[in-house]
Amino acid sequence: MxxxxxxxxxxxxxxxxxxxxxxxxxxxxxxxxxxxxxxxxxxxxxxxxxxxxxxxxxxxxxxxxxxxxxxxxxxxxxxxxxxxxxxxxxxxxxxxxxxxxxxxxxxxxxxxxxxxxxxxxxxxxxxxxxxxxxxxxxxxxxxxxxxxxxxxxxxxxxxxxxxxxxxxxxxxxxxxxxxxxxxxxxxxxxxxxxxxTVRAERAVGEATKTMLTEMKEGFSYLKSNRVITVIVTVAIGINFFFSSMMIGLPFIAVQQLNVKATHFGMIEAMIAVGMLAASIYFSISKEVRFPLLFAKRGILGMSVLLAGMAIPLIVGMSYGVMVVYFLLLMLTFGMTNVFVNTPIGVMMQKDVDEEYRGRVFGILESMAMAMMPLGYLLFGLLYDVVPAEYVVGASSFCLIVLTGYLMRPSVLKEAHPELQKNLSNQPEPL
Known part of the structure; x- marks a missing residue:
């Protein structure tokens, strides 16, 4: 063809x-x-x-x-x-x-x-x-x-x-x-x-490998690729710490701030509206040049937005201002979510070898999904015994620290060698 x-x-x-x-x-x-x-x-x-x-x-x-x-x-x-x-x-x-x-x-x-x-x-x-x-x-x-x-x-x-x-x-x-x-x-x-496809036909020896062996090879490939390992680890951290938002948003808005059900429905819908707006932007814009760096900034932005959920608990707001604040917060959160997912998704499509791509995406799906029930359980218990502003603040701080460490300059330079000059003067975290 x-x-x-x-x-x-x-x-x-x-x-x-x-x-x-x-x-x-x-x-x-x-x-x-x-x-x-x-x-x-x-x-x-x-x-x-x-x-x-x-x-x-x-x-x-x-x-x-x-x-x-x-x-x-x-x-x-x-x-x-x-x-x-x-x-x-x-x-x-x-x-x-x-x-x-x-x-x-x-x-x-x-x-x-x-x-x-x-x-x-x-x-x-x-x-x-x-x-x-x-x-x-x-x-x-x-x-x-x-x-x-x-x-x-x-x-x-x-x-x-x-x-x-x-x-x-x-x-x-x-x-x-x-x-x-x-x-x-x-x-x-x-x-x-x-x-x-650029994948060659399997050799005879490869065709006889057991399922367990090939699945182990997928984990070995993941561990051997530092950048992809970082992406998977960060994804696990995001899913875990943002469970505090999934549990905390209805708890803070409805239970503690008495936001009406109809208005809360609009607040939750704004996440999807923000995602849609950002998705349309990526569908018509040029490809992101440094996707891992772009995603790091997006995750740090999401972390700040997570902490922002506690602002109405700390600062007095009228009901109307509070609802508008949450609408804008969730709209921005939805957009930032896509700013993280899309560049990383493009990067993985291009950088993961075709013969391992399914196993890498399968591992990512499994580990990220496994964090959600654990996060729901932990944060559900924490919101009952710890003030909500402390929970979202601590979650935000932990995610910032995790992202700063995993996506440190040496990892960014490995993912994007052309960033060497820009990042060579930045110190490594302790």
Whole structure:
């Protein structure tokens, strides 16, 4: 295939990938919101809601490394299509069960777990495939479109999910979800996941390696690449310390400052609005020249914003000013989040060797997701016994220290040798 034809097909991939990601992510968001409302309406129990959440998070944490191994060893297109088919069949199975027996918590929990696993396989495989689908000059644009799809789903999913839950039966709701996954399958089946592959065929000896051996090789590759190890470690730290924001925002705004539910919904939505605005910016702007340095500044900015949640607790504000303050804070936080994720995502697409890309993304997904339940538990307990301003302040400080140490000048110079002159005079942290 000549270069002009590849560029044309890459353009098709760019928009097909975005459409598929939007449909499947939007469908998952609608399902998660709608089924959560149903569980609460059915049981009135926060514990039942929490179990459904655990069924969504735990399988992703446990199986993500295996998904990464699978993406590296087998056909990425086959994995993506089959995963979406499993998602479609899981929802369709719940629909059939509902028609025959009525919905039960066991059936809902099982479906949630299956969807978590299938969407995780889809996500890890897609993440490791972007550099194979899109030409190098437009990877940042693809990452921007990907973030846009996620943001639109985050904004519109709860709205559509709430509307469907209120106006149609649960069976119609499930039929719509199954149809959305079916459309995603059709789109993904037309994509060429080897368009920009540079990977050679496996040698005979490599083909006989066990799964455990190849997964160990993924960890060994990760440890041998200092810059990628730093990125994964920082991602774990971000997910852990920003759990204090996920728990703290509703606790501070609603519980301590008595922000009305409608206004709090708008505050939470501003995160996704900020992410969407920043994603659009990255989809049309030039590629970031020094992504690790750019991301470091973004993380430090997010850390300051995290501490900023405590300001209304310390400084007296009128109700209107307080709501506007939180709206702007969360808008800026959403934008800064994308300023970190997109450059790092582009960097990993280009710098991680293709044969290890799936395993690296799988390890990243697993370790980052594993920190969330731990963070939720720890910070949930801390907010009950320690003043909230101390919790967010300490979290912000710890994240700043962690980022400053892990992304120290020597690491930045290794990632971007052309920064040598700029950073040569900066001292190393103790």
């Amino acid at each position: 000549n270069e002009a034809a590849r560029i044309k097909q890459a353009s098709y991939h760019l928009y097909t990938f975005t459409a598929s990601k939007l449909i499947s992510t939007f469908g998952s968001s609608v399902y998660a919101f709608g089924i959560s409302l149903y569980v609460l309406a059915l049981t009135g129990s926060a514990a039942s809601f929490a179990i459904n959440l655990i069924c969504s998070i735990l399988p992703r944490s446990l199986l993500a490394p295996f998904a990464g191994y699978t993406a590296d060893k087998y056909s990425k297109k086959t994995i993506v299509v089959l995963s979406q088919v499993v998602s479609m069949l899981s929802v369709a199975g719940l629909l059939i069960y509902s028609l025959l027996n009525g919905l039960s918590l066991t059936a809902i929990y099982t479906t949630t777990a299956l969807l978590s696993i299938s969407s995780m396989f889809t996500g890890v495989t897609f993440s490791s495939s972007i550099a194979n689908l899109i030409d190098p000059d437009r990877i940042q644009r693809a990452m921007g479109f990907n973030q846009s799809a996620i943001s639109i789903a985050a904004i519109g999913g709860p709205v559509v999910g709430g509307m469907l839950f209120g106006f149609v039966s649960m069976n119609v709701f499930l039929m719509i979800q199954a149809g959305a996954y079916a459309i995603a399958v059709l789109l993904e089946s037309t994509m060429n996941f080897k368009l920009y």
